[in-house]
Amino acid sequence: MEEFMTATFWLAVGQIIMIDILLGGDNAVVIALACRKLPPAQRRLGILWGTAGAIGLRVILIVFALALLTVPYLKLVGAVLLLWIGIKLLVPDDEDEHGNIESSDKLWAAVKTVIVADLVMSVDNVIAIAGAAESAGGDHKIPLVVFGLLVSIPIIVWGSQLVIKLMERFPMIIVLGGMLLGWIAGTMAVTDPAVLPHLPADYLVAAVREGALPTVVSSLNYGAGILGALLVLAAGMLMRKKKPANTDGH
Numbered sequence: 001m002e003e004f005m006t007a008t009f010w011l012a013v014g015q016i017i018m019i020d021i022l023l024g025g026d027n028a029v030v031i032a033l034a035c036r037k038l039p040p041a042q043r044r045l046g047i048l049w050g051t052a053g054a055i056g057l058r059v060i061l062i063v064f065a066l067a068l069l070t071v072p073y074l075k076l077v078g079a080v081l082l083l084w085i086g087i088k089l090l091v092p093d094d095e096d097e098h099g100n101i102e103s104s105d106k107l108w109a110a111v112k113t114v115i116v117a118d119l120v121m122s123v124d125n126v127i128a129i130a131g132a133a134e135s136a137g138g139d140h141k142i143p144l145v146v147f148g149l150l151v152s153i154p155i156i157v158w159g160s161q162l163v164i165k166l167m168e169r170f171p172m173i174i175v176l177g178g179m180l181l182g183w184i185a186g187t188m189a190v191t192d193p194a195v196l197p198h199l200p201a202d203y204l205v206a207a208v209r210e211g212a213l214p215t216v217v218s219s220l221n222y223g224a225g226i227l228g229a230l231l232v233l234a235a236g237m238l239m240r241k242k243k244p245a246n247t248d249g250h
Contacts, residue, residue: 015132016148022177023125034113042107050114062145065130075192079185085124086181090236131184179229186228187221
């Protein structure tokens, strides 16, 4: 129970909520499109069941992702994907990604559409949330994920318009979100089982002998996290500057 009261746990919860708000804004759009033809009496049920199914499916995917992160090199792959997701967050696409979302006037058909669409669109969320939970450590990663999702999904579904307006008014929120993904990517990469053996052996032995290994590992995490955040910021700003020049050329 004490682990639930630590700053690390609540920091990870905050990261999961921010990740899901930033990367999960599409959920509200998908739900609205899938349920728009339902009768008013069934629309709320469609939203509730669709959201519940999406949450359950995402928790299952994250459980698998957390298990896979123990395999060497997979954290490095996840880190690269997170860096790209963070950069893309700073350079949003202009294309309409929801044109193929079909609506239905049948409740369970609409619910199925919400769940399937969320499955297709939630790969970035799953990787990012698994990385945030992994960085928190401890034996309560799944409760951490479930709690973070339960808090963030209602915010997305019922407060999506407010969230979108805040992001439009304060673009720095999106920049900080992209940098957060870069931070998680950096800390994920440096803790990959394949990375530790490549660190200087004498350095690690000396750290263990002096009882300073936790400090060394923490310093590596912070350094890699800062590097990842700065990399996303620099690449995102560079691509954003180049994008208007490309669009003018059409």
